[in-house]
Amino acid sequence: MDIRAQVSMVFHLDKCIGCHTCSIACKNIWTDREGAEYQWWNNVETKPGTGYPTKWEDQDQYKGGFERNNGKLKLKLQGKLATLANLFHNPNLPTLDDYYEPWTYEYEHLFTAPEGDDQPTARAVSLITGDYMEIESGPNWDDDYGGSPVYAANDPNLENLSDAQREQIQEIERVVFFYLPRICNHCLNPGCVGACPSGAAYKRGEDGIVLINQDKCRAWRMCVSACPYKKPYFNWSTGKSEKCILCFPRLESGQPPACFQSCVGRIRYLGVLLYDADQIEAAASVEDHDLVRAQRDIIQDPNDPEVIAAAKANGISIAMIESAQRSPVYKFVKEWEIALPLHPEFRTMPMLFYVPPMLPVLAATRDGQYEVDGANGSDVAAGSEGLAPLLSSLKGARLPMEYLASLFTAGNVGDIEAVYRKLIGVRIHMRKETVEDVTAEEAEEALAQAGMSAEMAEAIHKLTALPTFDQRFQVPPMAREVAVETRQHPERHKREAGFGPVIAPRRRW
Amino acid sequence: MATRTSAANWKRSLPVLFLTVLAAMALAPRLAIGASEAPLQPFEVSPAQDAASLFQTQCSACHTIGGGDGVGPDLEGVTAARDRDWLARWIIDPPAMIADGDPIATEILADFNNVPMPALGLSEADVEALIVYLEEQDGGAAAAPTAAPVAATGDGDVEAGRNLFTGAATFENGAPSCRACHSVAGIGGFDGGGNLGPDLTASYDKLGDAVVTWPETSVTMRPIFVDKTLTDAEKADLLAFFRSTEVTERSAVVIWQLAGLSVLGAALIGLVTHLIWRRRLSGVRAPMVGRRS
Structure with missing residues (x-):
């Protein structure tokens, strides 16, 4: 047993309002520099959508992450020999067009324009060439379904959906999307670290933050290709690759990262997880449908005396272990099992977990009638699985389970349904407690289906809806002085x- | 912002600039082939050098005194025919006088196949010494012709001359073959020889019979041939070769062949590059958006 500590994150997607405040907080601190204008270490995507860079999830094109080859893990990008052969001509890089050409506006022209009959304009100017440019795309170009016939329709996660399911997503009155904020996942098995020929990308031992050493980086850009989440970016001005640093200077002074602190919906949680590093390779090499379970299994109980002893033997401080015991992330991921990694099939073991969004059915057209579907508890028929009518059945969910499974469980629909049963159980239980329009039997049945206790439902509710700042952010004592x-x-x-x-x-x- | 973006522009154009310089360096020797108008590089002449040897090194490649016209006119009697002042100005900087439209200079230029006399970079003292030397020659008995070119003989063999040029036959005194440094049309191969010296296609039109005495007289070639002189028979053969029509102009067919091969080669390189990197990611958004329209 090789116990290590990892600062991990949970994003509760139900609470994300898509305001991009996190992106701006990050941009203002870290990427407001020449060469970094196009980099969004934190970005918020609309799902279904193609995201940023365009279709980053399509690894047939981008070759990110790992793949199983005869049960062994292999970088999808290339082996060591091919790395050498392609060193000067990395063939799998996203182009600037797949990100977007960053621009500003010629504001000064508003003041210096000669007097004329028309209002002066501020034309868009490229931040790279300095020339006038036509804006053709941006980092959140498909925000809120903008350009959906092109962008949302090309979401790689829609691939396994039936035509009926695809149509249903965009059906009038039922149209549905949600927001997916993304930062670097600080993976346990990072593709960027695996692919870097210079040894510049590394995972910090004491807290698991993945960083790129700017002194060692030689601009081969293999990290950009190998990261399936496309979170390392190449700075064309310094000639080095950069990525999200999880605001480690803030963490080291006891503050949560800027995107966490500024989050308007308070969707973000941060805390330490203890994991067994010996099991990483085995856990990352299991079949697709077992990936979520395997990743949960290598996360260790910080209250287990055996784990504590092993952690101490590895030099993890008592304060760090105690922080892990208070970690909200541990509760979401391991105790309640309602937070899931994004695209575990990339096999990098991302340590940022998402609580999937509820997106309940609000209304639907049935037999030619437009009906408010169970919103007031009158339509029992919708709950064909015997759930209380409030949230209808999972089969009737506005976003098909297959879509969410493609995002969060490598296609394992059972895993994602288990999470949703719990989320529905919490809602129905709390509805019984507060609104009292659900009977005790219905609530009990919902909890039974989810396999959870009333106490657990209340704990989930509390940490979801009413957490304090300190409950959301368990910033561990980084003990930087030791390092x-x-x-x-x-x-x-x-x-x-x-x-x-x-x-x-x-x-x- | 203006400075920032112009700096970015500057950085972006650097690789292009770099490649341009490289290309220019690669092309320079080829461009030089046609640049017969370019003045010779001035070089140091020792003031102690006496006028006779000065004439030998600087003038005799083109001029004789009483030996008949070569590339340039025979200089016998030139001090009498020309004003002394004019002569001095002319020797110091002929291109300037031609540029000024001096009537005599223009006439001489026309008389001698428009081959201009280069500026030799001589000092005024040297010029003075040369003029004195010419006056002495004119005043004295008719001097023996210096380095008279071989009389245009009809007995040279074109084939033998070609072999000497290409190195198929060796020069008797061990002189290097012409092809080592020069190219010429009509001997096969893509450019017909080396790039160190100028292309000799149509050189006979320019230099006349002096083309075969050039190795002995020209400043750049003399050191190589000083101990390895060409025999009269070899000169006659070479002259016959240079006079033959095949080397007086480049065949258009060869030029088209060259052009065609260049295009073909470029296409081949492009094809190989494309094959090796055909799976290169060349953009995801553009084809996705493009499919719609």
Whole structure:
């Protein structure tokens, strides 16, 4: 048993309102620089949709992540020999057009335009070439179904859906979408680290944050290709690749990352998970339908004395273990099993988990009649599985379970349905408690179907709807000084204001 | 913002600039082939050099004194025919005088196949010494012709001359074959020889019979041939070769063959590149959006 600590995240998608505040908070702090304008370490996508960069989930094109080859894990991108052969001509990079050409507006023209009959305009100017440009796409171009006949229709997750299901998603009065905020997943088996020929990408030992060393990066951009989530970005100005750093300078001073803190819907949770590193390879190589379970299994109970002993033996501090015991992420992922990794079939073991959105049926056209479907508890027929009418059956869900399974459980519909039964159980139980329009029997049946207790439902409700700042963010004591000591005297490090030895990245041209 | 974007532009154009310079460096020797108008590089002439040897090194490649016209006119009696001042100005910078439209200079140029006399980079003292030397020659007994070109003999063999040029036959005194440095039309191969020296196609039209004495007289070639002189028979053969019609102009067919091969080669390289990287990701959004329209 090789116990290690990982700062992990949970995003509760039911609460995301798609305001992009997280993206802006991140951009203002980290990527408001030349060469980084197009980089969105945090971005929010509309699902169904093609996301950013366009169709990043389509690994037939982008070759990200790992694949199983005779039961063994292999980078989908290429082996070591092919890496060498393609070193100077990486063939699997997204083009700038697949991200978007960043632009600003020529605001100054509003002031300097000569007097004339027409209002002066501020034309779009490319931030890369400095020339006037036509804006053809952007990082959230398909926001709220914008351009859906092209963008949403090409969502790779729609592939396994029947035509009827596809039509149903966009049916009038039932049209449905939700938001998917994405940051780097800080994977346990990161593709970027596996593909980097320079050894610049690495996973920080003490907290599992995946970083790219700007001194070592040699701009081969294999990380950009190999990451299935397309979260490392190439900075064309410095000639180095960059990625989300989980705001480690903020974490080290006890604050949650900027996107977490600024989140309007308070959808984000952060805490430490303890996992067994010995099991990573085996867990990442199981069949698709077992991936979610395998990933849950390598996460260890921080209250188990055996785990605590192994963690201590690995040099994990007591404070870190105690933080793991308070972790909201552990509750969502392991205790309640309602948070799922995004696209586990990429086999990188992402450590950012999502609670899928409820998206209940509100109304539907049935027998030519437009009906408010069970919203007031009158339409029992909709709940054909015997659930209380409030949320109707999973079969009638506006977003087909197959779609959500493609996103969160590598196609395992059983896993995603189990999560939804719990979410519905919580709703019905709390409805019985607060609105009192559901009978106790109905509520009990819902909980029984979900296989959960009333206490668990209430705990989920509390951490979902009424969490305090400290309950959402269990920022562990990073004990950075311990890591610093291995390289430099902490006193000296302190005198350098925490920057450490800085070698400015430099382009050769 | 203006500075920022122009800096970005500058950086973006650097690779192009780099490639352009590389291409220019690769092409330079080829361009030089046709650049017969380019003045010779000025070089140092020792002031101690006496006028006779100055004439030998600087002038005798084109001029004789009483030996008849070569590339340039016979200089016998030139001091009498021309004003001394004019002569001095002319020797120092002939291109300038031609450019100024000096009537005598223009006439001489026309008389000698429009081959201009290059600026030799001589000092005023050298010019003075040369003029004195010419005056002495004119005043004295008719001097023996210096480095008289071989008389245009009809007994040279074109085939033998070609072999000497290409190196199929060796020069008797061990001189290197012409092809080592020069190209010429009509000897096969894609460009017909080396690039170090100028292309000799149509050189006979330009230099006349002097084309075969050039190795002995020209400043750049003399050091190579000083100990490895060509025999009269070899000169006659070479001359016959240079006079033959096949080397006086490049065949259009060869030029088209060259052009065709270049295009074919470029296409082949393109094809190989495309085959190796045919699975390259060339854009996801553009084809996706394009399918709609």
